[in-house]
Amino acid sequence: MDHLDPEQLARYALGDDVPLGTDEQAHLAACDTCRTEIEELRQLADLGHELRPDDRLDPAPPQVWDRVVDELGLREREPAPSSQYGGVAPRRDRRRLVFVGAVAAAVGLIAGALGARVLSSDEIAPQPQPVATTRLDPLEGKTGDGVADLIKSGGNTELRVGVNGLPAPQGFYELWLINTDGERMVSLGVLDPTTGGTFAVPPNLTSQGYRIVDVSLEPDDGKPEHSRDSVIRGTLPT
């Protein structure tokens, strides 16, 4: 028979509990190529399990690029955006441009009752006081609400988001920071609608105008762009 297909190799390497058919087993016993690939994938999975939280990469501060430009005397002065925006794991500079009506900046000013939960693990230790807070209100025709706290602790900036009443999704919820210039947005990661979450925010992002906190419902279609299906939203005050 032919070599095992890559997903089968990965499944085997991960030790997923799926028995191979007799044909596959016979092939594997005889095929060095497939066994080598499995071993390679297994080593990679082992390496992955060695990852520690402090392996998450810290972007170089923007002035490093300025120094490179100065030292080399380049004409190219395009700022190199620091390249990690992270929730669970940092993300590269997949900043997405988004064209938002200027009114978007005014979102989040509506008052009302609120009972958002915060992460239970955050309730144990005393929390630093948020430097900015906004309610997250449903967009037209949507249900749910929440609250987002911007927290600065040491050198780190985090956004702590608690949500209530988001419907069980077809797909998943994603948390975004949208710039009030209506042109740029960044993804902070997947938001669990039952527990909320705390997300690392690159320093100075909010002072650059990324103050609109947006939760979107994303279909599991492999497309990284914002689905345009925003559910709740609010704007952090300056």
Next chain:
Amino acid sequence: MVSADRVLRVRPVEPGDLSAAEVAAGFAAGHEEALAEVYRRWSALVHGIALKMLGDRADAEDVTQQVFVSAWRGRSTFDPTTGSLPAWLVGITKHRIADRLAARSRDQRTLAAVGGIREDMRAAPTDDRVVDRLVLADEISRLDDPRRTILGLVFYEDQTYAQIAERLNLPLGTVKSHVRRGLLHLRDRLREVTGGPSGS
């Protein structure tokens, strides 16, 4: 209140989504905008490796600057037809880190000579396993969600597929499929950057 359709014609900011090969070719040909793109793509990794090995932010920033300056000045020694640009950059990074550690070691010897201090803190060589781990962390961070989050939960937090499925409200089969395809993708990426999961 703003309706959802006010938001969002979305496009990625990355200029033209250049392929890695196009960026490498532009870099070798001396296009400054290719250097900027190379910096955007790889500076976090270079800086991350330097910070991990040197443990000092100022030193890590200096090394990051040096790596991109010497990469640009030495671009004629990079052949995009035979090697991968990230692998080449990682190689330069290791050299600059070794230089910095050697300089520290010299400083310590000087101190030892002056003050009778024992010379017991020799510079450690860069650990390839650590570099591989950071390359992997960098590549995980480049995945698109939900795959990025799922692989992060598998590797950083050792969560089971069932836990992840419940936490993200995704079907179990979807989670498994993302892990498998993600692993295959990461394998391909590490082959390019380091020559293999266990380093070249």
